[in-house]
Amino acid sequence: MQPLDRLLRPRSIAVIGGGAWCANIVRQCGTIGFEGAVWPVHPTKAEVGGLPAVPRLSDLPGAPDATFIGVNREATVGMVAELAGMGAGGAVCFAAGFREALAELADGADLQDRLVAAAGDMRILGPNCYGFLNYLDGAALWPDQHGGQREATGVAIVTQSSNIAINLTMQRRGLPLAYAVTAGNQAQTGLSEIGTTLLEDPRVTALGLHIEGIDDLAAFARMATTAARLGKRIVALKVGASEQAQVATVSHTASLAGSDAGARALFERLGIVQVGSLSVLLETLKLLHVAGPLRTGRIASLSCSGGEASLMADRALGTRLSYPPLTDAQKTGLRAALGPKVALANPLDYHTYIWGDQDALTRTFTAAADPGLDLLCVVLDFPRADRCTSPEWQYVVNALRATRDATGVQVALIGSIPENLPEDEARRAIDLGIVPFCGMDEALEAMSAAVMPDRPSSPPPLVAELPADPRLLAEAEAKAALAGFGLAVPRMVRVGGAAGAAEAAEAIGYPVVLKGEGFAHKTEAGAVVIGLSDADAVARAAAAMPAPSFLIEEQVTGAVAELLVGVVCDPASGHVLTLGAGGTLTELMRDRVSLLLPVTATDIRAALERLRIAPVLQGYRGKPGANLDAIAEAVLAVQAYVAAHPGQIDEVEINPLICTPERAVAVDALVRKGDPT
Template sequence: MSDQDARELRRGRIKRMLSPKSAVFIGGAAMIPAIEYCRARGFQGEIFVVNPRRNELAGVKCVPTISELPIDPDVAFLAVPRDGLIGVVRELASIGAGGAICNTSGFSEMHGGEESQRQLVEAAGEMPIIGPNCPGVANFADRACFMMDHFGDQDVGGCVALISNGGSYLSDLGCADRSIPIAYSIGLGNQAMLSVADLMDVVLDDPRVKAINLYLESIREVSVLSAAALKAARKNIPVVVIKGGRTTAGQRATQSHTASLAGDDVVASALFRRLGFVEVGTPLEALETLKMLVYAPSVKGRRTAYVTSSGTYAVLGSDVSEFNGLDLQPPSAEAAAETEKYLPPFIHPANPLDISSAQNEGYDHNLDLYRAYLSDQPDMALMVMCFPPEKGWDPITWQTTTAAFAKAAAEREIPAAFVNTVPELLPKADREKMIADGLVPLQSLEDGIRAVSNAMRASELAEELARKSDDEILIEPRLTGQVEPMSLDEAEAKAELAIHGVSVPRNIVVQPETRVSLEELQFPVVVKALSSELAHKSELGGVALKIQSAEEVWQIVRLMAAKLKQTAPHIDIQHFLVEEMVRDGVGELLVGIRHVDGIGLALTVGFGGTEAELLRDTKTVLLPASSDTISEAIQSLRLYPLLSGWRGRIAGDVEAAVSAIKKMSDWAISLGEAFVEAEINPLIVRPKGVVAVDAVTRLSKKAAPTQREQLLA
């Protein structure tokens, strides 16, 4: 069987698990809530329970053993003791069960559980398993719910798929009173066999799914995830993602600035951008964003017409809006003149627009007001208010003005949302009326406005991915695991860059006691100590600048050698690099590429030099990356104007910088598993051309034991 045939067979079995006609629960009394939840959600298929010591569980007659089941179940929910799980999985696989959901814990999430998890996967064979240590799976759209406990009351009209490492995230979102239409709630636990990417790929085949939300505590099978992302992009299905368990690159030893400037969290964000995922920070932001994505038409720009009935919400809301990138342009003269006809005499048209007491003027008056205000045809219509609490003011004026706002926006085919500033004060009945009217009911001032911005971001990402080829989205599989690196010294690293087309200064390698001619160099020059073990050499006295003569070079080399014996006595330094200084630089860039375990190669560009970590002006993208993507990364830097002729400065050759970075990237890719990390800091950008002034390269000893010899040959 080919790999493709095996994948299709597994996809078919996963679909059988998600939409089963029969199910078996295996375990003890702890499963009673799961069985009752399955029934309460309306499962129409056959239910069996396997338990050798009980006659019934939750009203279902027990079957003593798996072999006595009258059918091969489409899905099995397992909550058995850890020691017995592997045997149960092996027996289910032998009878042809569709798949198993393993709620049992005590595997790779615990120290020493990795081997047991490996044995579990081996026992499953071709039978797919979800988990272990997972809460379960709920397909609300088909009333097939197999969860360890209550994960929300959802109807069959859902269109959002939640896929998560953990169960609490699913429970919180599923039980939230937020009018979120959930079709699938899938908890994967340890992902021993099936990953988030596998399940995402399958649910994308369901035409009812209109948006996907991923909660990731780890990122596995990036190549499969990228294929699923490509599928989502081509189907125009947005993906909202939260990454938990972020770490920093400062936890690993490194010889470069790149890892500290582009830690694992930055690389994860770069991955999500490449895949077109909308990244959010909290579950509630995810909820509100999903509502925007499934209830509103695509928002094609950021020009927003903002309406409120409070000066406070005008001020606070405009702050939040502008911080999140909403464009609050003032109304045109024509729109302002028409709008003013319907405002109290003490209110003037603006954006945000405080309608004040006009809210009380009835439906027709409000409709005319909003028709006038939206006549500039903005990209987004946004209303920010707060419904009164129960037993407070009569909500009729809020209901009237929101209905008029929805009608005016619908007439002009403008996406529209209502933000209730206090989340719990927007009644369900009013949310449902807004949804029916085409007005998205958002809850919480900050989360609601961020959701609007995220919907705009989703459209921007979709347009970006539509312009990209499949190869610019997909990521090739790459081996993972710890590597033992070896470092090249600066001369060796620069020689390798030069071979691959990156310009470096003219230089000569010398020894303190062996004089060679320096006539081919133009002064001034710089002297640097050479050693693959010497990191940040300027801080140890291993760099001298602006040397004007050959005689001074030899004096500096001898003095530097003597000093380094004191500052770095553990390093045997015998060689020194003498190279020409670059005197016409316009700006300095840091260019770093490193292998990130489980993801691949990450390229970081930023403003460089010794102040790189202080400036922290960087952009990270994943490789391979096109020249256009590299150019966009450079132009996104805050200090980019310093390279492009800001205030009469000489412009730098950015095109040459892009070319050099592309060549460096292609070289890193070509090394395959041998590559660990490389950095140029700085890459000096000149009026014409660029030059790599300092370089670091590290390779894997295991993957390329002779790589260094090949480079130096």
């Protein structure tokens, strides 16, 4: 397969089609200052967008590096084949009506397969794709308006939504965009490979992703590895948490949205920053572009208002940010700069005594700039330029610049609401090495998202594929299979009818649990009886239970807690491991943590510490704790079983795993298993 560089950084561009979309591309290339050749192609029109057109691709002076194909879906396939045959660098396939339209067009999938075959080794973006904007080199294969401008460096954004891409180029936050690329259906070239190529451009400082569906798990992991190797960061906004969003995703781009828990676990595993809104995506990218990630989350906030200081303090609650108390050195310097009337604290209200005095502002900010801080923030809302003037506000900006130069501590400006930090002021701040945040809430969320302490690298996630025709194993069969990989299960005997139940219980030893087989939810169906302590009790319970067969198990006593251990196959993310509070209250408590396989015992211990029931597991109010090593061994046994059956496991669930001070025993197990696809 050809590299993507030739397509994304072209020296010549062909535009096939004569509609308004194609004419707009020709004009946009001129407006943005593309220095290469632009060649319109149309069978009947003499010119497109003000440039002379040729009737056929064969009439071009050479094979174009990049081509925008703006014709109908059937003709698109033919154009792609012809471009590939002449050695072109790649094409944007604008037309819709492929795999994303299966509900409306029965031949959509077949046509998309034909398109990919026609391309061969030539790169294509799409179909159902708007194209891309390369603001570094001035290439605009983009059939619409956009709000960007030429840049020397900046962040790259990749999205599967053309409209989202347009909207992001219209931002007025001062964020320099290097690329905006849409992936469309990802028929041949997916978001992960696009992202990897953009990261490798030394002029790109960070990568932002708007993700509807992950195209290729292994390629996605390679993209994250590339970012780590280059010292760059990836910020992702992933849709699909709601059922409605998943439906919209499938209809829009033919992508697999995957589970929200799986995506979160994947991003955490790969060191990708996850955010929840477009505004925070942009503000986080801005922080990474100017300053890079934060290591500790320790910040200081200064403003000339107690109200702003209080808001900064309150809005940081629940984030990964902290306001460390002022050191003696900070207090001494601040007292000298501010005098005796100002109460010293972090966040700090420095009042208005020094407003308009650039030297005093510089002394104040410099005194607050402790080297242990990740970021020194100053809240500053600019007045409306159409009705007010703001010369004194520039003193604050200049003082921040002087503070950064004198101390080496990274500094930031925060407009408490987005519109109060104008775009020209944000651009000037970036030029001065100051992070300009548009909106207090957005700023604090972005800073919290960008807290990324150094951590050891993790192995790539275990690739998951949904099995064909999965079936639910009987509980006894599931337990036996898992026990073969080291999972502790109760002593148990399976009997075909009530007559043998009492005899089996005698062999196991009392107390025992009686379970009726053939029920998906035994507790709700009344098919579980615990605490049976003699043969008569077992016989009566079995006779009263309408079940074709029974399991008689030892009753595990001495429980400290009950846990849920589950693994679900999520092709978009991998095998998702869930650890949480178990038993009959699992759904009510919703106390759970998700990880991706493979995991280590250390990962499992760390995950258990994040649960709300962690104090119980560790021993609460003098009571004995659970055997955490035994819990880890149980989880690793489940992992070993899944890893030993690639492409066969749809779901494994242990609920509950009874955790005692001595052991961890799976008293109920569910396995859904099929054949590899």
